[in-house]
Each structure stands twice: as structure tokens, then as C-alpha cells.
Amino acid sequence: MVDDALTIGDLVATASLETELIAGEGGLWRGVLWAHSCELPRPWRWLGPNELLMTVGLCVPEQPDDQVEFVRSISNAGLAGIMLGRHDTCPAISEAMITEANRLDLPVLVTAPEIPFAAVSRHIAAASSTRQTMEVLTLAKLYSLAADSSENLDTFTAEVANLLRVGIRVTDTLTGLPLVDHAGPVSLAATEVRPYEYPLRASEPATLTIAEPVEEDLSSLVLVHLMKLLELNSNRVYARVRYSAERRSLLFEGLLRGSRDEAIESYLKDSSLADGYYVVAVAAEEFEKARRGLLLTRLPVLTTTRNEHGLVLVPKGSIAAVRECLRDLSVAGGASEVFSNPRDVSSAASQATGALTHRVGEEYWSEYRGVPVSVLARSVEEATEIVAKVLGELATDSPKLATLRDTLFTYLRCDRSWNAAAEELGIHRQTLAYRIKKIEAATGLSLTDTADIAALWIAYQSWQLVNGRSETG
Structure with missing residues (x-):
């Protein structure tokens, strides 16, 4: 605070300083704590609030538009004002600069060339001695x-x-x-x-x-x-947010693996899992923003990453708050169905990523609704609809996606035998595992969930109906 500081008005009123005001009369009340001479470009970077910039004009731009921006920057930095030495080095001060300084109530002073800036500084320092004592206190x-x-x-x-x-x-x-x-x-x-x-x-x-x-x-x-x-x-x-994020990530990863160590058992005992939980998925590139926002908002969630998505485990009672938080962060989310059995968390994660992947247009929130497919497709038209709903982007003609689709169909035909499917495809088991992760991410379905496997099998049969039986093996 500068209640007792020297003001711009005091400087103008001091006859020995031979200083006149040429703009910013509305800012004569501004307190001056210090005065500093600076000729560097963007001098506001080197001065602080309530300090007076003294210059012979070397740092003042010549063009009117640049002078307007110069004055704005000085004002935005909180400086007390500008004191120009009346020297040949000072450019002509434009009407635009004067008008802007008046609008901002930023004092622009001109001092006689005979007055050294050091005299101005000493005058302000003498008046500020009491102020400096107050600052120390x-x-x-x-x-x-x-x-x-x-x-x-x-x-x-x-x-x-x-x-x-x-x-x-x-x-x-x-x-x-x-x-x-x-x-x-x-x-x-x-x-x-x-x-x-x-x-x-x-x-x-x-x-x-x-x-x-x-x-x-x-x-x-x-x-x-x-x-x-x-x-x-x-x-x-x-630091507390990072520690909390790491701890919660380890718990969530353990739940996804089906682990039941002491920390997870303690979490399950203390949590309200029986009341119901959701898994919410966000895009990988938005995960850190979403995780930090949720933790700063102090919501009781667990977070981790899986299959190129960020995942959030949310208590049933907090799902509305999480949805609102993600909306405020402009982060799109996909939510699973509610579940209460810890063994269902992996399936819920697949539902959440599917809901996120298949959200409509620019909507920021999508919820998993299940996959409504018939046991048997009764027509080519119905089969085509099933293929589109279940396979999603795997139904396209992209060579890369076609490879994943062929891998899925082979895996299903081999009754989900890893060895048989890898042998038929002529690939390593690790390659098959990588492709299955890609398939789950693309479809939003899990190849370990019975309902999802059933939907994929029907989609496979529908694909045969639509495209002939060339991919039956």
C-alpha cells in the first residue's frame, strides 16, 4: 500500500525538478516508491509496480501505434508513470500516445534537460524512507x-x-x-x-x-x-497432488489386474464400492489435465491409464460432480454402466473407452448403453447395422484396421486360443496381445467380457452374411 508515499502530483508540484505533466492527469494520485532510469526495450520488465520509469526516449518507439502499445504495457505492469527527459534522443510524442495515457490515467511527465535523473531519484528516496521502514515491518x-x-x-x-x-x-x-x-x-x-x-x-x-x-x-x-x-x-x-495421483494410480492398476494386496483390500473395505462405481474414460492427451483438475477439486476418485486412454474410477455419488468438473475443463468423457463387484472393473473400463470412442459429434459426455444386437441377423440390412454398431471403425477398408479385424475374427474362430490364433495368423503371441489391445480400444469392447464377446461373435457372423463367407477360415 502507498498511502503515505510521494505522489506524481507531488513531483509535478516540486518547482526545483522543473517537471510538467503532458498526459494522464487522472493519475496524479499515484504513489511513487522509486524511480529508475531504463533505456532497454520493454522497460516494464525491469521495473515494478509504483515505480517511475525515467528515460531520454531511447526505449520509446517512434510509430504512434507502437507508442499506444508501449503506454498500455507500462500501465498493465502497474508502473507509477513515465518521465521523459527533454533530449534530442526522445522521439516525438504522438497524439495517439497522449490520448491513450489520458484514457488509462497514466501520468506522462517531461523534465528539463538540465535536471539529472539522479536528482529525481534522490528526491523520491528521501520521501520514501518512512515507507521503507514500513516495508521491512x-x-x-x-x-x-x-x-x-x-x-x-x-x-x-x-x-x-x-x-x-x-x-x-x-x-x-x-x-x-x-x-x-x-x-x-x-x-x-x-x-x-x-x-x-x-x-x-x-x-x-x-x-x-x-x-x-x-x-x-x-x-x-x-x-x-x-x-x-x-x-x-x-x-x-x-507435490501432494503428484503423490496422491501416484498412490491412486497404483490402487486402480491393482484393481484392473484383479490384485487383492493389503492396500487394495483396505481401499475396498473403506470405500463405498457396494453402493456402486463407474469408470470414466478420457483421451490420453487430456488425461493429465483431467487428473489434476479432479484432484484439485478434491473428488474421491482413482486414476490411471490403460490402452491409450485415461481412466477414472468414480463413486456413484460423485459421478455428477466428475461430469461437471470435466465439462468445466473442456475434457470429453465416456462413462461405463454402474457396477459394484471389483471383478467387473476391467469390463467397466472397456465400456467407458467404448462410450468415449463412439460419442456423437462434439458432445463432451457419453454413457455406455450396451450393444443392442439380435441373436441372428434376419437380413443383410440388419447384418450391416450390427457390423457398424459393434465393430465401429474396424468395419472400414483401412488396411491397418482390416488387419485388426482379421485378427479379431481369427481369434474368435479359434475359440479365443492364443496359441492357435497366433499360429494361424503367423505372428508371435506378443504381437497378438498388442493387436487385441488395439481391437479393444477401437471397439470399446472387452475380449474377456462374456457379453462383449457374444456381441463380437454375432458381428463376425453378420460380417460373413454381408461380405460372403470368404473370411470363415
């Missing part, structure tokens, strides 16, 4: 709060927001979800505050948003220390 309190709140980011941020009289939000870049969000005495959406954004160098990309009352800005010194403390606390949050 504020920093001491800041670190005291950090120690008292230990590793609790939420508690620390709430107390700091009230201490500094600002709103604080830390947003995870991948999901767009807040790690923490406290308005303090202000609101991030209120018209009487100005929000500023700063990238945090946490273990995962995140953004800090500070909402400051219009006439009370956070000093750059306090901001730097605040950002470092928030980075450390954000790292702890991300």
Missing part, C-alpha cells in the same frame, strides 16, 4: 505468517490477503482452476480495484493475480517476497 509480519501457517497455502493466503489489503488468487495454468482464492477486504471482480497478473515459478506453471484498491498499490519489494512464498507453498500443493 510488513516483510517481517509476512514471514511470521508463513511460519505460523506451516504448509497450509489456504490459511497463509487468507491471512496475507487481510494483512496487505489485497485480493490474492493462484491459478493452475493447465486446468485454469485456483489453487487458492481469497478476496481479503477487496473483490477481484470489483470495479474499484485493479487486478495484476504475475507468472509464478512453481514446479508447475501457475499465475498469481493480485487485486489492489485503486489508490493503494502493493510495493514491488513486498510483491517479490510474496511471490517467492507463494511459489514455495504452491510447490507443496503440487
Whole structure:
């Protein structure tokens, strides 16, 4: 906060500085904590909020449109204003730049060439000595709060927001979800505050948003220390999310394998599996975003990957919240039927991937409805419909998919004997295993689930009816 700091208006009123205001009169109230001379391109990268940029014009672009963007960038960075030295090196200041500075209430000052910038800096430093003492006390309190709140980011941020009289939000870049969000005495959406954004160098990309009352800005010194403390606390949050993700993945993988070790037995005992669970599938490229979003939202789910899909095990009572979370993340999901027997989790995973694969158009959510096929196809038309519904993309003419289709039919004809099917196809068992995974992913059906195998067998018979019996072996 800069309630007691020197203002731009004070600088203009100091006759010895021979400084006049040429734009941004509405910002004369802005406090100035420091003044710094910078001639580098994009000088706002080297200065902090409430600091005055002093330049002989080398960093000021010449074109009017570029000058407008220059002023906007200075304002967005929270600088107190711009002081131009009246020298030959300074380009002509355009009307467009003046108009934009007036719109933004960003003061643009011009000082006489006889006035050294060092004199301006010393004048501001002398006026800021009391302010610097207050900053040291504020920093001491800041670190005291950090120690008292230990590793609790939420508690620390709430107390700091009230201490500094600002709103604080830390947003995870991948999901767009807040790690923490406290308005303090202000609101991030209120018209009487100005929000500023700063990238945090946490273990995962995140953004800090500070909402400051219009006439009370956070000093750059306090901001730097605040950002470092928030980075450390954000790292702890991300570490907990990673640990939770790894632990939950191991549990889910164990369930998929049918394992019943101590950890899984404990989970089954403590969970409400008897009430019903769903498996939800998401695309592999969206899995990390979905997993982090679900964990940050603190939903009671297990997550892992299988057959090039991300899988989420969801309690029946949380399925609506998971669906809503995925929608907010713009992640498409496919849901299985509800089940309560742990042995059905693998079949449910196949249902979920099938629902995701066969969702219609751009819909973000699809649910497994089963495969309605007749025991026998009564016509070529009906057989064609069964083939399309059950085989999906395996019914196309792509050579790669045709190979998978032939592998499926051979495997079914051989009564699901791995050795017989591999021998007939002339491939290794590992190659057959790889192809079966691809087949399950393409159809969304499981070659270990009785109902799915029945549907695939009928689809095989329907294919023979439609295409002749050339693939009967």
C-alpha cells in the first residue's frame, strides 16, 4: 500500500525538478516508491509496480501505434508513470500516445534537460524512507505468517490477503482452476480495484493475480517476497497432488489386474464400492489435465491409464460432480454402466473407452448403453447395422484396421486360443496381445467380457452374411 508515499502530483508540484505533466492527469494520485532510469526495450520488465520509469526516449518507439502499445504495457505492469527527459534522443510524442495515457490515467511527465535523473531519484528516496521502514515491518509480519501457517497455502493466503489489503488468487495454468482464492477486504471482480497478473515459478506453471484498491498499490519489494512464498507453498500443493495421483494410480492398476494386496483390500473395505462405481474414460492427451483438475477439486476418485486412454474410477455419488468438473475443463468423457463387484472393473473400463470412442459429434459426455444386437441377423440390412454398431471403425477398408479385424475374427474362430490364433495368423503371441489391445480400444469392447464377446461373435457372423463367407477360415 502507498498511502503515505510521494505522489506524481507531488513531483509535478516540486518547482526545483522543473517537471510538467503532458498526459494522464487522472493519475496524479499515484504513489511513487522509486524511480529508475531504463533505456532497454520493454522497460516494464525491469521495473515494478509504483515505480517511475525515467528515460531520454531511447526505449520509446517512434510509430504512434507502437507508442499506444508501449503506454498500455507500462500501465498493465502497474508502473507509477513515465518521465521523459527533454533530449534530442526522445522521439516525438504522438497524439495517439497522449490520448491513450489520458484514457488509462497514466501520468506522462517531461523534465528539463538540465535536471539529472539522479536528482529525481534522490528526491523520491528521501520521501520514501518512512515507507521503507514500513516495508521491512510488513516483510517481517509476512514471514511470521508463513511460519505460523506451516504448509497450509489456504490459511497463509487468507491471512496475507487481510494483512496487505489485497485480493490474492493462484491459478493452475493447465486446468485454469485456483489453487487458492481469497478476496481479503477487496473483490477481484470489483470495479474499484485493479487486478495484476504475475507468472509464478512453481514446479508447475501457475499465475498469481493480485487485486489492489485503486489508490493503494502493493510495493514491488513486498510483491517479490510474496511471490517467492507463494511459489514455495504452491510447490507443496503440487507435490501432494503428484503423490496422491501416484498412490491412486497404483490402487486402480491393482484393481484392473484383479490384485487383492493389503492396500487394495483396505481401499475396498473403506470405500463405498457396494453402493456402486463407474469408470470414466478420457483421451490420453487430456488425461493429465483431467487428473489434476479432479484432484484439485478434491473428488474421491482413482486414476490411471490403460490402452491409450485415461481412466477414472468414480463413486456413484460423485459421478455428477466428475461430469461437471470435466465439462468445466473442456475434457470429453465416456462413462461405463454402474457396477459394484471389483471383478467387473476391467469390463467397466472397456465400456467407458467404448462410450468415449463412439460419442456423437462434439458432445463432451457419453454413457455406455450396451450393444443392442439380435441373436441372428434376419437380413443383410440388419447384418450391416450390427457390423457398424459393434465393430465401429474396424468395419472400414483401412488396411491397418482390416488387419485388426482379421485378427479379431481369427481369434474368435479359434475359440479365443492364443496359441492357435497366433499360429494361424503367423505372428508371435506378443504381437497378438498388442493387436487385441488395439481391437479393444477401437471397439470399446472387452475380449474377456462374456457379453462383449457374444456381441463380437454375432458381428463376425453378420460380417460373413454381408461380405460372403470368404473370411470363415
